[in-house]
Amino acid sequence: MKYPEDEQEFREMVQSFLDSELTDELKEAGRKKTSIWQEPVSAAAWQAILYKKGWVAPDWPEKYGGTGWSARQRYIFAQECARYGTPGIAPMGLKMCGPMLIGHGTEEQKEYYLPKILSGEHIWCQGYSEPGSGSDLASLKTSATSDGDDYIVNGTKIWTSHAQHSNMIFALVRTSSEGRIQQGISFLLIDMNTSGIEIKPIINLEGSHELNQVFFNDVRVPKANRVGKENDGWSVAKYLLEFERFSMSSIELRRLLTRARRLADETTENGLKLQTESTFQKKISELEINALAIEMSEQRALASIESGDSPGSISSVLSAIGAETLQKADELGVEIASYYGLPKQPLALEVGYEAIIGPELFLPVTPSFLNNRMRTIAGGSSEIQRNIIAKAILGL
């Protein structure tokens, strides 16, 4: 593919950085990533490298530590990182809490928290969902009662991803039970080392510990840690969700599809001319067309962020369609790998499957399939995204 000259120069600059900084160890860690979460040691190591270079938060305004790149350059950077197989970095500070603070935090809050998010000193988790309050988030019950300059927080949060690795949590709490339920919510930033916080693990479908239930028992939180006005946390929460729901899934999708195409080609080359030509290739092509359509919408959302806005309701389209298409690509990966009888790794490692298709494409097919079942639930289910699209975009 031919790129405009200045774009090509930028791409080469990114490639030369990745060539010099991405060690084999980090590459290996990136390759083993089976969900949006990277294991924390390599996530922190890669964040430190990006931080040193000044490239850790390309989506942030330059004034707060962003790179000043255009939307297209940020896309190219993400594309090259995916192609090289860099490890992921913990997303909740850089992708959610930081942009939310830039939009809604006080100057003191920005000054204190943003540098710590960039450097990795603060690792954040998200305390929105509660038992009984997921899709119907505004019904949440965790309470914060006023006590002088502090709030006393009591209640529980659930499905809290990587709480066990985080030292900060942004949480929605109830500060009033008067009026509409959305009007009594406040947004708090809470130090996870505060006494009264307890974390209990939840093991996911893949068998790994990513999720938790977090309990708050008389946890004292300074009122200075509130973002926005008291009882106005709902608008802050929704603003943050637009960032959470915006992800560049087309890049991940293309990576899965490249793997699927290689797998399909391999089955043909090895004499396993099953349904490769007709069925697999057709399915892959259909998903490639979807990936292209998703990429176009991502570029629109990126342009909106570039002008200092949040991504807007388009993030709900990207969340629902991106997640569903990723799941289809995962399903196809498992389907094709099944023709080797090897959807189950590490058996695949033992028989040298990696050597057949090359390490860059040998991603853990089944764990990725299992883990990505969550894509149409976390951050608001696909049904909820469709409700938002109906209301905010289609005006129904």
Ligand SMILES: Cc1cc2nc3c(=O)[nH]c(=O)nc-3n(C[C@H](O)[C@H](O)[C@H](O)COP(=O)(O)OP(=O)(O)OC[C@H]3O[C@@H](n4cnc5c(N)ncnc54)[C@H](O)[C@@H]3O)c2cc1C
């Ligand atoms: C892997 C994973 C990680 C997560 N990480 C976090 C985290 O870090 N922090 C956090 O706060 N939360 C997290 N969540 C929670 C997530 O946001 C909720 O699971 C999600 O909002 C759905 O809520 P629920 O599980 O209570 O399901 P419910 O709200 O009970 O929904 C059950 C089903 O009913 C459907 N439904 C509900 N209401 C409607 C409606 N009005 N119209 C149509 N259909 C409807 C839903 O689509 C869903 O299919 C995570 C979830 C998962 C799976």
